[in-house]
Amino acid sequence: MDRSLAVERLLRGVPPHDLPAALRSALAEHFGAKAVEIWMADYALTELCQVKTLPYTTDPIPVEGTTAGTAFVAQAATFDHDSAGVTGYLPVSVRGDRLGILAVTLPEEPEPQVWAEFERFAEALAHELFVADRDTDLYIQARRSSRLTLAAEMQWQLLPGRACTRAEFALGGQLEPAYAIYGDCFDWSASAQKLAVTLINGMGEGSEAALLTNLAVNALRNARRAGVELDAQAELADQAVYGHYRGNGHVAALLLEFDLATGMVDVVDAGSPRLWLLRDGKAERIHFEEQLPLGMFEDTVYAIHGFQALDGDRFVFVSDGVYNAAGLLGELYGDRELAEAVVKTADLPAAHVPGMVLRELATRRNNAQAEDDAMVVCLDWFGPAPVPGEGEGSTIAVAKTAR
Numbered sequence: 001m002d003r004s005l006a007v008e009r010l011l012r013g014v015p016p017h018d019l020p021a022a023l024r025s026a027l028a029e030h031f032g033a034k035a036v037e038i039w040m041a042d043y044a045l046t047e048l049c050q051v052k053t054l055p056y057t058t059d060p061i062p063v064e065g066t067t068a069g070t071a072f073v074a075q076a077a078t079f080d081h082d083s084a085g086v087t088g089y090l091p092v093s094v095r096g097d098r099l100g101i102l103a104v105t106l107p108e109e110p111e112p113q114v115w116a117e118f119e120r121f122a123e124a125l126a127h128e129l130f131v132a133d134r135d136t137d138l139y140i141q142a143r144r145s146s147r148l149t150l151a152a153e154m155q156w157q158l159l160p161g162r163a164c165t166r167a168e169f170a171l172g173g174q175l176e177p178a179y180a181i182y183g184d185c186f187d188w189s190a191s192a193q194k195l196a197v198t199l200i201n202g203m204g205e206g207s208e209a210a211l212l213t214n215l216a217v218n219a220l221r222n223a224r225r226a227g228v229e230l231d232a233q234a235e236l237a238d239q240a241v242y243g244h245y246r247g248n249g250h251v252a253a254l255l256l257e258f259d260l261a262t263g264m265v266d267v268v269d270a271g272s273p274r275l276w277l278l279r280d281g282k283a284e285r286i287h288f289e290e291q292l293p294l295g296m297f298e299d300t301v302y303a304i305h306g307f308q309a310l311d312g313d314r315f316v317f318v319s320d321g322v323y324n325a326a327g328l329l330g331e332l333y334g335d336r337e338l339a340e341a342v343v344k345t346a347d348l349p350a351a352h353v354p355g356m357v358l359r360e361l362a363t364r365r366n367n368a369q370a371e372d373d374a375m376v377v378c379l380d381w382f383g384p385a386p387v388p389g390e391g392e393g394s395t396i397a398v399a400k401t402a403r
Contacts (some may be wrong), residue, residue, distance in 0.1 A: 003030040008124050016132030020051050021284055023125065028103060031114065034085060035105040038125070040142040040288060041098060043067075043156065043178035045355050047145050048101055055141035068101050073352070077115060086110075094126040094166025096172075096351060147232055149180045156181075159218050160188050163351035166262045168384060169195060172351035173377040176321075176358045183209035184248040184319045184373035187217055194226055195258040199377060202251045202317050203366065216241055216251040218251050230257050232292065234302040235269045236241065241295025250295040254317065263309040263383050268302050270294055273375075274323060277340050278314040283342040285335060311383035316342050316353065319332035321374035323359055333364060345378075351379035 007026045016021040020038050027033035039048035039061060046320060047060035048068055063069035071078040071089035075098065080087045085107040090099045095327035102122040106114075129139055148156065155175065163172045169398070173186045183202030188195065198220055202213035219240035234255055241251055254270020269288035277286050287305065292300050309315075318338065325333040341360055345353045354376035 003171055004120065006030060007121055011121070011124050011128050012379060015135075016128070017136045018270060019125065019128055019132065021293050023102075023121070027121075027256060029109070031117075032103075032107060033104050035103070037085075037103045038092070038100060038142075039103060040139055041072060042102040042143050042145045043148075043152075044145075045162070045174065046097075046177065048144050049145055051139060051142040055144065056146075059296070060145050060343070068103060072098060072101055077119060081109075082355070084319065086173070087151050088115055088118060088124040090115075092122050092126045092129065094123075094130050097130075097161040098163060099349060101131055138191055144179075146179055149206070151205075151210040152179055152181045154207065155185055156215060158185050158187070158214060160186075160354065160370065164188060164190070165351075166190060168382055169258070170380040170382070171197070171349040171377070172349070172354050173359055174354035174374070176362075176374045182206060183213045184375040185213050185217055186317070186375060186377045187221070189221075190260075191267045192246050192275065193260055193377060195260060196226045197256045197258070197377070197379065198249055198252040198315075199274050199317050201253070201373075201375070203249060208249075212241070212245070212251060214250045216246060216253065220253075220255070229304070230255055230266045230268050230298075231302045231304045234270055235300065237292045238270075238292075238300045238302070239298075241298075242298050245295055247298075250293040252293045252320075258309065258381070261384050263311070265307050267305045270302065274318050274338075276292045276316040276318070276338060278316065278342050278346060279310065281343070281346065285339075285341040301398070309381045309383065314346070314380045315381065316349070316357075316373075316378040317377040317379075318357075319375035320374060321372035322357070322361060324372070325364065325374065333361060337364075350378040350380040 010022050010026050027036050038051040038076055040051060043048055046063050050058045061068050063072055067080050068089045071091055075091045078089045079318055086109050087103055087105040090102045092102050102125060104118055111183045132139055161193055166268040173190055175181050182205050185200040187198040200213055200216055201391060202209045216237055219237035220233055223236040229317040231256055254273040255264045267288055271293040272293050275286045288305050291302055323333055323338060341357050343403045345356050356375055357376045
């Protein structure tokens with residue numbers, strides 16, 4: 001049997017918790033590997049944590065300034081050479097979601113096609129890890145360089161992932177502080193025709209805020225999966241939150257639905273998350289008619305607004321924990337600073353932008369503890385095939401959609 005096929009079959013056949021040991025054994029047998037390790041990116045995307053049977057038993061590798069970290073950020077193989085041989089660090093990613101690194105040490109430099117085979121193994125491993133979380137906590141534990149609060153545990157289980165890439169778009173999202181978040185959350189889902197993006201900011205703190213956000217996100221998912229229009233999704237979620245909290249708890253939300261064939265975007269703005277557009281090198285905030293947060297009053301009626309996304313547009317969504325963050329002198333991180341951050345990160349892939357903006361925010365605080373959640377989501381719109389005569393102009397016109 002072909003050795004590559006043997007390794008890939010092994011990955012698909014072993015129990016999820018045995019993936020590291022099985023891969024180590026297979027690469028030693030078929031390629032003479034001296035060491036094989038899996039490193040998972042932590043929730044803050046600043047460290048790589050080794051997968052071990054017992055969590056927290058090894059020191060993490062910082063992403064910044066290391067060979068393994070360079071492979072993770074650049075999403076390209078990097079190499080270390082020393083007296084023990086050569087170690088290749090191979091990105092473990094699935095559909096744009098960066099999970100970690102596969103590190104393989106060989107006694108000597110192999111033929112180039114061997115590294116190409118290892119890259120395929122890393123890709124296959126990513127798919128297996130993505131599925132493995134249903135059956136084992138091993139890889140979830142490995143993503144943690146410290147314990148999560150209960151609220152953070154609840155929030156991270158809600159997220160669809162940290163990145164997603166398709167031909168029409170690329171998405172990246174991040175929450176901070178990663179290990180003690182409260183009510184901020186994002187969600188996305190794509191079909192053949194639509195991309196839905198949801199930004200949530202639940203009121204309150206701790207597990208109570210997380211419970212409120214969980215109710216809102218699942219109510220929105222339930223409505224979306226029922227196939228109703230965006231305004232009805234907001235209204236059904238509004239009723240669910242009000243029915244439980246009777247107006248004593250509410251959720252700020254920004255709901256968007258992209259038509260993947262045309263670039264038309266439906267929007268319901270029900271609160272504080274803000275949207276920035278980067279087009280032709282210029283950043284500007286997109287304003288919508290702000291409507292009531294979900295759950296504030298009984299039977300609220302929501303209206304859909306819309307705009308046209310153009311190929312090459314970048315959209316950056318931020319919660320109030322970003323634009324209301326106070327600096328050392330009490331000054332707020334306002335629109336001017338956000339516009340500068342959006343422009344400054346223009347050359348980065350969408351998956352890298354949230355982390356860069358949040359690191360700048362931490363620098364502004366002099367790395368002091370944040371007083372509120374901070375959420376950043378970046379969406380690059382590549383668009384469908386261009387249609388002659390469309391796509392001219394650069395001004396966003398927001399108009400109420402006829403119903």
